[in-house]
Amino acid sequence: MSEDVRASKSADYLALDHYLSAIDTGKSPAAENTPAGDGEWGVLKVSAVQEGWFQSRENKVIRNAVHIHPRFEVRPGDLLMTRANTEVLVGLACIAETPSPRLMLSDKTLRLVVNEEVADSAFVALALLRPATRNQVRAMATGTSAGMKNISQRQIRRLMVPRASLEQQRRIVAVHAAFERRIGALEQVLSKLDVAREALSAQALGGQGEGWPLRPLDEVAAVAAGVTLGSEPVGEGTIELPYLRVANVLDGRIDTAEVKSVRILRAQRERFALRKGDLLLTEGGDLDKLGRGAVWDGRIDVCLYQNHVFRVRCGARMLPDFLALYTSSTEGRAYFQRVGKQTTNLASINSTQVKKMPVPVPPIEEQERLLSPIHSVRSRISVVERHIAKLRVVQQGAVEDLLGGKTKTLSQRQVAPTR
Numbered sequence: 001m002s003e004d005v006r007a008s009k010s011a012d013y014l015a016l017d018h019y020l021s022a023i024d025t026g027k028s029p030a031a032e033n034t035p036a037g038d039g040e041w042g043v044l045k046v047s048a049v050q051e052g053w054f055q056s057r058e059n060k061v062i063r064n065a066v067h068i069h070p071r072f073e074v075r076p077g078d079l080l081m082t083r084a085n086t087e088v089l090v091g092l093a094c095i096a097e098t099p100s101p102r103l104m105l106s107d108k109t110l111r112l113v114v115n116e117e118v119a120d121s122a123f124v125a126l127a128l129l130r131p132a133t134r135n136q137v138r139a140m141a142t143g144t145s146a147g148m149k150n151i152s153q154r155q156i157r158r159l160m161v162p163r164a165s166l167e168q169q170r171r172i173v174a175v176h177a178a179f180e181r182r183i184g185a186l187e188q189v190l191s192k193l194d195v196a197r198e199a200l201s202a203q204a205l206g207g208q209g210e211g212w213p214l215r216p217l218d219e220v221a222a223v224a225a226g227v228t229l230g231s232e233p234v235g236e237g238t239i240e241l242p243y244l245r246v247a248n249v250l251d252g253r254i255d256t257a258e259v260k261s262v263r264i265l266r267a268q269r270e271r272f273a274l275r276k277g278d279l280l281l282t283e284g285g286d287l288d289k290l291g292r293g294a295v296w297d298g299r300i301d302v303c304l305y306q307n308h309v310f311r312v313r314c315g316a317r318m319l320p321d322f323l324a325l326y327t328s329s330t331e332g333r334a335y336f337q338r339v340g341k342q343t344t345n346l347a348s349i350n351s352t353q354v355k356k357m358p359v360p361v362p363p364i365e366e367q368e369r370l371l372s373p374i375h376s377v378r379s380r381i382s383v384v385e386r387h388i389a390k391l392r393v394v395q396q397g398a399v400e401d402l403l404g405g406k407t408k409t410l411s412q413r414q415v416a417p418t419r
Contacts, residue, residue, distance in 0.1 A: 012405065016128075017157035019119035023112055025083075025153075026105025029067030031060035041068045041102040044109045046082045049092050052129055054080065056100040072104045074111075079121045081128065083151055084108040090149040091137035091156075093128040095121060110153070123169035126176060127161040130403055136160065162403045172402045179395035183388055190384050197377045204370035205329050205360070212362045218355035220318040221279075225351055226305035227272050232263040239266045241273075243304035249280045251292040252328065256299060264304070272304040277320045279312040280305060281327060284348035291327055291336035291349060295320045310354050318359075322367040325374070326359055 028043060035057050036042030042059035049055075062068055074080070074096050081093040085108070093112070105111055114121045127133060136159050141149035164172070217223065227243055240263045248255050264272065274280075276298030281291045293310075296303075305311055314320050326332050335357055340347040362370075 012163055013160040014163045015157060016124070016159040016161050019114055019124050019161070020157065021113050021115040023110055023153050023156065024072070024105065025107055025110050026072040027067070027069060028106045028108065029062055030064065031062050031067075033060055035059055036061040036100075036102065039102075041104060042100075043104045044074065044106045046085045046089070046106070046108050048103075049080050049082045049094050049109060051092055052094050052125070054094045054096040054099060056096075056103060059100075059103055062104070069104060073101075074099045074103045074105060077121065079112045079114060079125055080105075081110045081112055081156065082108060083110050083153070083156070084148055086147065087138060087141065087143075087149045090141050091128070091134070091151050093125050095125050110156070112156075118166065120166065120169045120173055122173040122176070123164065124161070126172065126399060127403065128159070130400060133159060133161060162405075164403075172399060175402060176395065176399050179391060179398070183391050183395070186384055186388050186391070190381060190388070193377055193381045193384065197374060197381065200374045200377060201325055201329070204325060204374065205331070212360040214358040215361050216355065217312070217323075217357040217359050220359065220361055221312045221314045221323065223351055223355045224311050224313075225283075225307045226309055226311060227262055227264060227268075228307045229262060233265050234263070237266050238263050239269060241269070241302055241304050242300055243272075243306055244274070244280065244309060245306050246282050246285070246308050249282050249293055249309055251289070251294070252324075253294050254280065254296060254299075259300065259303075262304065262306075269302070269304075274298075274303050274305055274311065275313065277314070279314070279320050279324050279327070281310045281312060281354065283308045283310060283350075284346050287337055287340055287342060287347040288333070290340045290347055291332065291354075293324065293327060295324050310351060312354070317361055317364065319364065319367045319371065321371050321375075322362075323359065325371070327357075332357075 026043070031043050036059055041062045043062055045058040045060060047055065048058035076096065076098055078096045078099070079093065080096055082090060084090060085092070112121075112124065114124055137151055138149075140155045140159075141151045143149055232238075240261050242259045243262045244254065244256075245260065248259065274296050276296060278296045279293060280296055281293035282289070284290070285292070312320075312323065314323055327336075336349055336353075337347075339353045340349050
């Protein structure tokens with residue numbers, strides 16, 4: 001690297017310590033693993049600090065008053081940062097805009113006190129979340145035997161962040177806030193559509209009192225478990241393909257942001273390959289999340305599924321979306337919770353219990369009629385979700401350009417509402 005390039009980089013960046021007047025750390029007293037209620041004190045979990053937002057509910061209640069230290073209470077507007085977490089999450093930062101009262105910093109959660117004469121807290125938070133800074137954190141963090149990563153206060157102070165005057169900082173924060181207002185408005189629309197979808201779903205299943213027959217699930221669908229991991233075959237007769245884990249199967253949707261691969265015998269491909277319209281249900285997890293699932297839309301050409309996920313392939317008498325509607329209903333969840341086997345930390349169901357699940361079987365024409373308005377609302381939800389996702393990408397790009405000094409203005413078109 002030339003001296004000119006080094007000088008340029010030095011001029012554009014400075015150590016985070018330049019923007020700070022102090023770093024506060026708290027304590028981690030004995031606490032119960034349940035959130036504090038009204039009037040109670042709680043200590044933050046590291047999960048309270050998310051990527052750019054604060055989650056007050058992520059705390060543990062402190063029962064012993066001796067362990068309560070009001071000087072460590074999280075205040076509105078505090079800039080918080082985790083000093084210990086997994087490799088992906090260590091060093092995350094956010095502004096606690098409106099934290100619940102009586103929440104204490106833990107020894108794994110730091111309060112970065114910004115020098116207001118030279119820095120805006122919101123700007124520092126944005127600078128800490130940019131990819132270049134996150135890469136620095138990951139490079140500096142040290143590991144532990146439990147898989148956790150740590151970053152010290154000294155290392156945090158040495159993080160290189162963009163140099164900007166207060167005026168420039170506030171302009172960047174204003175751009176980010178403009179996007180947040182637009183995205184927030186769309187999220188409110190999304191929330192209303194979700195309420196409508198839930199109401200239509202409940203209304204659709206209300207017809208059970210009209211004499212719909214109840215049949216065991218395996219009479220109207222085929223239930224099967226997927227690939228068992230841990231002993232992958234090798235050789236010419238094998239093939240490596242993507243597969244869905246429990247983590248990919250969420251309540252009402254499939255998340256393919258991170259899909260892993262597994263090697264199987266080529267002859268097993270048809271046995272474990274998903275088809276568009278297959279309903280996927282999870283085998284284990286928290287008791288209230290047993291049997292969560294969604295219908296596979298075929299977005300990956302050839303995709304398998306693991307053995308802790310059940311594939312339910314409907315026959316001619318049942319539409320996958322109608323079955324998914326029922327398994328996620330109050331009645332469906334109640335069945336899974338009733339038959340699920342509870343252990344100390346997890347609950348689980350087996351394929352026999354899934355196959356025996358009694359499900360309503362109205363005529364196909366009736367299923368289609370009931371699903372029609374739900375599909376309409378889901379379509380509108382998808383449009384709004386895609387627009388929010390696009391705005392997030394544009395927001396990230398615009399803010400990153402400003403942080404890098406590439407642009408000085410923001411086109412109104414970038415945050416204009418959808419027509």
